Amino acid sequence: xxxxxxxxxxxxxxxxxxxxxxxxxxxxxxxxxxxxxxxxxxxxxxxxxxxxxxxxxxxxxxxxxxxxxxxxxxxxxxxxxxxxxxxxxxxxxxxxxxxxxxxxxxxxxxxxxxxxxxxxxxxxxxxxxxxxxxxxxxxxxxxxxxxxxxxxxxxxxxxxxxxxxxxxxxxxxxxxxxxxxxxxxxxxxxxxxxxxxxxxxxxxxxxxxxxxxxxxxxxxx
Numbered sequence: 001x002x003x004x005x006x007x008x009x010x011x012x013x014x015x016x017x018x019x020x021x022x023x024x025x026x027x028x029x030x031x032x033x034x035x036x037x038x039x040x041x042x043x044x045x046x047x048x049x050x051x052x053x054x055x056x057x058x059x060x061x062x063x064x065x066x067x068x069x070x071x072x073x074x075x076x077x078x079x080x081x082x083x084x085x086x087x088x089x090x091x092x093x094x095x096x097x098x099x100x101x102x103x104x105x106x107x108x109x110x111x112x113x114x115x116x117x118x119x120x121x122x123x124x125x126x127x128x129x130x131x132x133x134x135x136x137x138x139x140x141x142x143x144x145x146x147x148x149x150x151x152x153x154x155x156x157x158x159x160x161x162x163x164x165x166x167x168x169x170x171x172x173x174x175x176x177x178x179x180x181x182x183x184x185x186x187x188x189x190x191x192x193x194x195x196x197x198x199x200x201x202x203x204x205x206x207x208x209x210x211x212x213x214x215x216x217x218x219x220x221x
Contacts, residue, residue: 001026001036005044006204012047013211020047023062028069037070041134042090043208048098049137050215060102067095071107083131085112086144090135097139117147125151126158130173133209136180138216145180152183163193168201172209179213179220194220 008025011017018024022044026033037044044067071092076085088109095103120128129148135141148155155174162171175194178184198210198220213219 001030001032002039003204005036005040006208009040009043009046010204010207010211013050013208013215015050021059021063023059023066026066028062028066033066034070034073037067037091038074038087041087041132042094042137042140043134043212044091045094045098046134046137046208046212049139060099064095064099064102064104067091067099067103068106075107076110082113082116083128085110086132086135086141090132090141093140094137114147117144117151122151122154122157123161125154126162126174127170129155129177130158130162130170133173133176133212136176136212136216148177149181149183152178152181153185155181156185156188159188159190159193163197166200168197168206169203169209171197172201172206175220176209176213176217179217191220 005025008017008020012020022037026036026044045063071088074088076088080088089112092106092109095106116125116128132141132144135144155178159171159174159178162168162174172194175190175197178188178190179194184190194210194213197206201207210220214221
């Protein structure tokens, strides 16, 4: 289910396939849909961030209902990891940004723990940040982006290591963040690296990350 949904998201970001609606690819009456939305995070709504996209006018209410179900079914608790709290917050933020007028009565996300953004050693930071790649969308997670910009060099090291280890999902997630950051060094060869990762992987989630880097941040075209 998650792979199928990611494939549809990647197609929509490229302007291909049927008109995108979250409620078309994940049915509200399917008990697995909320879990799939939580895994996809803000990327479940990424096609609505496209310039000139018609938006969710026709399916906005149904889309918002699916997102609301995902948020209420899996709320953060005191034992929830920092990454999961950031992802939860990002999904709320994406709903408010991309389903405006439909996403009402959303749960208020807790304030995520952020000390690790400065203190984690670069391998652990890279692992965590790659799991938050869905937040690398226009207008989302601006505070998080500012914090990560201070660690661009560490994330670049993580990207290179992930490519060498053939961890394509982590590579793509880190590459997507680096595509957004203003101080990513040209010597990293990010565009070529992302194209290589996309070529080597058949994971639809990798396709989403690389396509988002291309469409929203102009990299790896």
